[in-house]
Amino acid sequence: MVEYHASLSAEASAFLSGEHRLYIDGCWVEPMKEGVLHVQDPAKGSEISRVAEGRAADIDRAVIAARRAFENGPWHAMKPSGRASIMLALADLIDRQAQVLAEIETMETGKPLAFALGSVRSAANMLRYYAGWASNLGGREVPLSSAGEWHAYTRREPVGVVGQVIPWNFPLSMAVWKIAPVLATGCTSVLKPAEQTPLGALRLAALFEEAGVPAGVLNVVPGYGGDAGARLAAHPDVDKIAFTGSAETGRSIVQAALGNLKRVTLELGGKSPVIVLPDADMERAVPGAANAIFFNSGQVCAAGSRLFVHRKVFDNFVADVAVQGAKMKMGHGLDESSRVGPLISARQRARVQSMIEQGLAEGATIVGETAPIPDGKGYFVAPHVLADTNPDMSVIRDEIFGPVVCAIPFGDEDIDAIAKAANHTSYGLAASIWTQNLSAAHRLSNRIRSGNVAVNSHAIADVELPFGGYKESGWGRERGSEVLNHYTETKSVAIRLD
Known part of the structure; x- marks a missing residue:
């Protein structure tokens, strides 16, 4: 029997000692092939929890669910105000669960609880910020110089199914950094947390249904980068991949994404x-x-x-x-x-x-x-x-x-x-x-x-300041309004009136 730190709350302890499966299409499911991630408390070097290991076949299941939710589910057609309401509800749930979420993050990362609490609070605030953007993603009317009479405008449409791979240093806030623009723009996603720290993302997934997120919109598949992560990056039905982690892995993701020329954003290392x-x-x-x-x-x-x-x-x-x-x-x-x-x-x-x-x-x-x-x-x-x-x-x-x-x-x-x-x-x-x-x-x-x-x-x-780097520190930006450009396509429409 695992002995947890004496200060750990009963709720967090019960979660850590519970069963942890994959979250796909709104359901907790077993992986296609048996496998386990052993999660450690880095402050003690001892195991605190076990999580089902997702592999390539499970990524395939999650991508199918995300594609179905994007093409045929209610999410894409939902009014921006509806998406915003769900995001605000999720933010409120995170705030109410802040202590437990922070304790989970401390247990799987080792960071001081006060730092973890700050990370959780910032995640809730990020959802609120992007909820405000859901209704502000319109295009613009464009006056044309072409002969004739025209009504021309642009539309901003969701890019589609997004694969998201997050690191272990700030597992909850990094998950929300990725999830918030997905929800605001009407995309759907498959999230792969780091194999060292899957627990926070799974606890967050437990709040999705309660907040009103439709099945298949957000899927969480813990697993190793060389298997689950590689399949997500290379998957032909993923329209965009967003990665935060090492420059070495970032290069591998770029190579994997070439198959269908999916969009790639990378937030990599630094030597600041x-x-x-x-x-x-x-x-x-x-x-x-x-x-x-x-x-x-x-x-x-x-x-x-x-x-x-x-x-x-x-x-x-x-x-x-x-x-x-x-x-x-x-x-x-x-x-x-x-x-x-x-x-x-x-x-x-x-x-x-x-x-x-x-x-x-x-x-x-x-x-x-x-x-x-x-x-x-x-x-x-x-x-x-x-x-x-x-x-x-x-x-x-x-x-x-x-x-x-x-x-x-x-x-x-x-x-x-x-x-x-x-x-x-x-x-x-x-x-x-x-x-x-x-x-x-x-x-x-x-x-x-x-x-x-x-x-x-x-x-x-x-949250309002874009974050990203020059040179080998990555491609694209997280946070701010700039990140929304990576989750939307711009369509030009020109209608001849004469």
């Missing part, structure tokens, strides 16, 4: 710069830089993993960031005092530790003391600040996806030189600039090749 000018407000910049990399144990695609600090303030600033990291108590996410949780798996911990060791072997040094690792079998890595790095080191080039930041001094206040150093990466997802000089902030923001730039903060997660 945090740039601290000498006039920055240090009382805000130090904790801001620490939070940019240590939040969620660095398992954030937009994490500020390259810290550029002017030489005038470098030594004190970097030492202070290291102190911030050392003071962050590591522990189980359900312990109220925990600020840093574990990494998602033993494999990820080994990868991060290997990259730290490689950096040290190449000449990097650890700044200050690191926090003690909790006793037990959890997958913890202490926050690290590395100095004495150079651009050829793997810790500078590659995404670590752990609580490790590389501090890099600069002495030139030339804006172009600073931007060139920040842009020296294959990624371009996020960046932050810490300064009280408005001119420098604007000029740097214009020069940094990144999809998201924040000044005196890092990676603002507001």
